[in-house]
Amino acid sequence: MEPLKVALLGSGSVGTQVARLLTAHAEELALRVGAPLELIGIAVRRLEVDRGAGIDPSLFTTDAPELLKRADLVIELIGGIEPARTLILDALASGASVVTGNKALLAEHGPELYEAADRGGVELYYEAAVAGAIPLLRPIRESLAGDRVQRVLGIVNGTTNYVLDKMDTAGLGFAEAVAQAQALGYAEADPTADVEGYDAAAKAAILASLAFHTRVSADDVHREGITSVTAADVASAKAIGAVVKMLAICERVVAADGSEGVSVRVHPAMVPLSHPLASVREAFNAVFVEAEAAGELMFYGRGAGGLPTASAVLGDLVSAARNRVGGSRGPGESTYAQLPLRPMGEVITRYHISLEVADRPGVLATVSKVIAEHGVSIETVRQQQFPAAGTDAGGQDRASLVVVTHSATDAALEATVSALAGLDSVAAVVGVMRVEGEN
Amino acid sequence: MEPLKVALLGSGSVGTQVARLLTAHAEELALRVGAPLELIGIAVRRLEVDRGAGIDPSLFTTDAPELLKRADLVIELIGGIEPARTLILDALASGASVVTGNKALLAEHGPELYEAADRGGVELYYEAAVAGAIPLLRPIRESLAGDRVQRVLGIVNGTTNYVLDKMDTAGLGFAEAVAQAQALGYAEADPTADVEGYDAAAKAAILASLAFHTRVSADDVHREGITSVTAADVASAKAIGAVVKMLAICERVVAADGSEGVSVRVHPAMVPLSHPLASVREAFNAVFVEAEAAGELMFYGRGAGGLPTASAVLGDLVSAARNRVGGSRGPGESTYAQLPLRPMGEVITRYHISLEVADRPGVLATVSKVIAEHGVSIETVRQQQFPAAGTDAGGQDRASLVVVTHSATDAALEATVSALAGLDSVAAVVGVMRVEGEN
Numbered sequence: 001m002e003p004l005k006v007a008l009l010g011s012g013s014v015g016t017q018v019a020r021l022l023t024a025h026a027e028e029l030a031l032r033v034g035a036p037l038e039l040i041g042i043a044v045r046r047l048e049v050d051r052g053a054g055i056d057p058s059l060f061t062t063d064a065p066e067l068l069k070r071a072d073l074v075i076e077l078i079g080g081i082e083p084a085r086t087l088i089l090d091a092l093a094s095g096a097s098v099v100t101g102n103k104a105l106l107a108e109h110g111p112e113l114y115e116a117a118d119r120g121g122v123e124l125y126y127e128a129a130v131a132g133a134i135p136l137l138r139p140i141r142e143s144l145a146g147d148r149v150q151r152v153l154g155i156v157n158g159t160t161n162y163v164l165d166k167m168d169t170a171g172l173g174f175a176e177a178v179a180q181a182q183a184l185g186y187a188e189a190d191p192t193a194d195v196e197g198y199d200a201a202a203k204a205a206i207l208a209s210l211a212f213h214t215r216v217s218a219d220d221v222h223r224e225g226i227t228s229v230t231a232a233d234v235a236s237a238k239a240i241g242a243v244v245k246m247l248a249i250c251e252r253v254v255a256a257d258g259s260e261g262v263s264v265r266v267h268p269a270m271v272p273l274s275h276p277l278a279s280v281r282e283a284f285n286a287v288f289v290e291a292e293a294a295g296e297l298m299f300y301g302r303g304a305g306g307l308p309t310a311s312a313v314l315g316d317l318v319s320a321a322r323n324r325v326g327g328s329r330g331p332g333e334s335t336y337a338q339l340p341l342r343p344m345g346e347v348i349t350r351y352h353i354s355l356e357v358a359d360r361p362g363v364l365a366t367v368s369k370v371i372a373e374h375g376v377s378i379e380t381v382r383q384q385q386f387p388a389a390g391t392d393a394g395g396q397d398r399a400s401l402v403v404v405t406h407s408a409t410d411a412a413l414e415a416t417v418s419a420l421a422g423l424d425s426v427a428a429v430v431g432v433m434r435v436e437g438e439n
Numbered sequence: 440m441e442p443l444k445v446a447l448l449g450s451g452s453v454g455t456q457v458a459r460l461l462t463a464h465a466e467e468l469a470l471r472v473g474a475p476l477e478l479i480g481i482a483v484r485r486l487e488v489d490r491g492a493g494i495d496p497s498l499f500t501t502d503a504p505e506l507l508k509r510a511d512l513v514i515e516l517i518g519g520i521e522p523a524r525t526l527i528l529d530a531l532a533s534g535a536s537v538v539t540g541n542k543a544l545l546a547e548h549g550p551e552l553y554e555a556a557d558r559g560g561v562e563l564y565y566e567a568a569v570a571g572a573i574p575l576l577r578p579i580r581e582s583l584a585g586d587r588v589q590r591v592l593g594i595v596n597g598t599t600n601y602v603l604d605k606m607d608t609a610g611l612g613f614a615e616a617v618a619q620a621q622a623l624g625y626a627e628a629d630p631t632a633d634v635e636g637y638d639a640a641a642k643a644a645i646l647a648s649l650a651f652h653t654r655v656s657a658d659d660v661h662r663e664g665i666t667s668v669t670a671a672d673v674a675s676a677k678a679i680g681a682v683v684k685m686l687a688i689c690e691r692v693v694a695a696d697g698s699e700g701v702s703v704r705v706h707p708a709m710v711p712l713s714h715p716l717a718s719v720r721e722a723f724n725a726v727f728v729e730a731e732a733a734g735e736l737m738f739y740g741r742g743a744g745g746l747p748t749a750s751a752v753l754g755d756l757v758s759a760a761r762n763r764v765g766g767s768r769g770p771g772e773s774t775y776a777q778l779p780l781r782p783m784g785e786v787i788t789r790y791h792i793s794l795e796v797a798d799r800p801g802v803l804a805t806v807s808k809v810i811a812e813h814g815v816s817i818e819t820v821r822q823q824q825f826p827a828a829g830t831d832a833g834g835q836d837r838a839s840l841v842v843v844t845h846s847a848t849d850a851a852l853e854a855t856v857s858a859l860a861g862l863d864s865v866a867a868v869v870g871v872m873r874v875e876g877e878n
Contacts, residue, residue, distance in 0.1 A: 294751070305734075
């Protein structure tokens with residue numbers, strides 16, 4: 001059987017491992033595909049950088065467009081929008097199937113890429129774009145193809161999970177935890193994409209698109225980062241038997257008139273310790289998928305790293321190669337449902353509200369009344385005097401009041417917080433965080 | 440587009456749900472497949488049984504062979520070897536793709552079924568055969584197709600997990616726990632297939648075949664059931680910070696000469712509480728997959744039940760139907776590796792050995808010497824006098840000696856236990872159980 005020609009774009013930590021494994025496991029991969037996979041070149045920006053890992057130096061080239069012309073299969077691991085987008089579109093147009101791990105590109109230009117794949121009669125795979133090594137997109141797209149996904153709830157960003165885990169277990173502040181993550185290579189020098197939730201939002205958009213057969217872009221995702229999570233929030237979570245996690249949540253929502261919609265959001269939340277996501281430590285990823293028939297499923301593993309991510313890339317490569325050998329094509333984009341995106345205000349959630357209040361009789365009654373007036377009900381309330389010097393500058397006694405609500409719309413809960421902030425007896429709203437994940 | 444004709448064989452708890460969902464989600468399934476799926480009949484043994492669930496009664500027939508002739512896609516949910524085997528072979532020969540959840544049949548006659556599918560130019564899917572609703576076979580076969588699986592370690596039998604969980608958490612004896620499982624529908628009236636490990640062995644054979652590209656049948660699997668697990672074993676596990684679980688373990692093993700082989704086994708084992716499998720409760724399933732590049736992955740969910748299993752069946756049905764519409768075929772049997780099966784004696788494991796010994800100086804020295812002579816080293820040893828009347832009939836004092844070994848071959852460990860049993864100072868070998876799952 002003629003070898004299939006593989007072009008690799010990019011040679012970072014994932015690309016290097018992909019190149020290495022393609023060589024080390026060449027024989028086995030050929031037996032699985034039904035034809036040898038021949039790595040014909042690796043496009044890089046600068047030739048002089050030493051790539052190590054025993055890769056044949058003659059494979060490196062700076063001429064990506066020329067390399068693509070000779071390829072049957074293209075692996076894009078450059079990242080970012082351009083030139084990745086143009087190179088992928090060119091590859092698909094020239095009849096090569098493409099495997100990519102580029103979440104930002106998919107979340108922004110997914111439909112354009114799918115259309116190009118369709119026109120070229122080729123395939124587009126991107127398992128590595130979400131949750132690294134964890135087989136997640138294929139199970140959602142194929143294994144659950146006969147089911148109805150109701151909800152995807154997961155930890156899909158290892159950097160923020162590492163940071164929040166260290167704030168929880170080692171008592172670090174946010175800045176210290178980020179510095180430690182950077183020192184260990186879990187966070188970039190500029191951690192914005194991770195800590196502000198852009199990375200998680202792109203992944204959530206991809207997950208929602210597949211789960212709900214609806215086009216969802218990163219801009220459709222309600223996004224809150226973890227930069228404002230404080231040591232006090234982490235301690236408050238502990239006090240209610242929970243832990244702060246950065247979550248990606250994609251939900252099928254049913255409006256009052258029975259019509260269906262989709263809500264997609266990423267934000268930090270308190271997760272009860274009894275929930276399996278609470279025990280996901282370090283930089284691991286885990287995703288819950290709730291489907292009508294299957295019930296709750298969990299997928300757990302390494303969400304990043306050169307070698308684990310290379311596993312996902314090569315799994316896709318074998319699929320694309322097998323289909324090329326067999327003249328088959330896997331499922332393309334599925335957007336028949338096109339459910340409307342619902343705004344954050346309609347999402348049903350719970351709030352943990354931490355207030356600093358005047359320590360005098362009747363404050364709890366006032367606070368409870370305001371909450372009830374917004375149609376929100378209280379699950380638990382905990383009131384305590386400030387430990388040591390519990391007085392403000394004017395000598396007035398202060399107390400801490402922590403309310404955990406029952407479920408309500410995010411809009412109602414937000415309005416509740418605003419109203420509480422305006423009360424005379426409330427000195428400050430110390431912290432507000434959603435509570436997610438039932439036990 | 441012409442509808443695809445679907446025949447259903449069997450109408451138990453899974454079949455009923457499959458039939459219901461095919462009707463309830465007909466529109467959505469058609470959009471996913473690219474053609475409507477028309478349920479043309481349900482073959483049952485006796486028409487008079489009321490099937491309920493709002494299924495059109497005219498669909499039922501006792502003439503399975505006639506029904507098959509008219510089908511494009513066949514779902515086999517009869518279970519057992521015959522008539523399931525003959526019906527599936529006939530369906531494949533007549534050009535219908537087959538979806539089945541029949542683990543016993545696959546573990547015994549898998550190669551024959553695959554060959555028939557190949558000859559018919561059609562497909563054979565069986566995600567529902569292992570771990571019910573959990574997408575597991577497709578991820579191993581496709582997502583990890585570019586990786587090398589080293590080990591599969593899992594809880595794949597919900598009945599035995601329920602029984603062992605109740606022995607652990609509710610302090611029940613084995614017989615009581617089985618009775619409770621039967622009352623709740625988690626165990627059959629005759630629980631042999633579950634408690635003796637036949638069900639888990641069939642699943643392990645299927646997992647090993649896919650993971651190692653090697654034909655493995657149920658007979659190749661070393662099988663020990665849970666019938667001899669006692670309340671004392673469960674208490675002993677607790678004492679070392681572990682819990683007893685029924686495990687299926689498929690491992691790639693490397694012999695001294697560097698040649699590779701495969702070991703497949705199912706048996707109860709003590710699993711440290713720090714291992715995620717230890718917290719899999721009730722009738723849930725969870726499977727760890729360890730691959731060279733991906734690292735450790737875990738898949739968790741419901742391993743049985745009509746509705747969850749129907750999700751897996753319908754996922755396969757949609758795949759087979761999509762491929763039929765697109766003229767594609769998914770991957771067939773892959774057995775290129777054909778690694779030799781290695782015997783249980785070569786497996787590397789650890790033992791928990793509980794002995795009743797004479798309570799006199801020097802016994803620990805004697806026991807330690809015998810263990811060392813077998814090339815086995817001791818991780819921990821715990822010696823204690825029997826609580827109340829710690830004497831035997833002759834009035835001699837007795838003590839309990841619990842040894843947890845380091846890793847060694849199963850043969851060496853077994854020989855160690857035999858030698859210990861023969862010692863004068865050892866009154867009885869109270870319990871022996873493997874310890875699996877590092878933390």
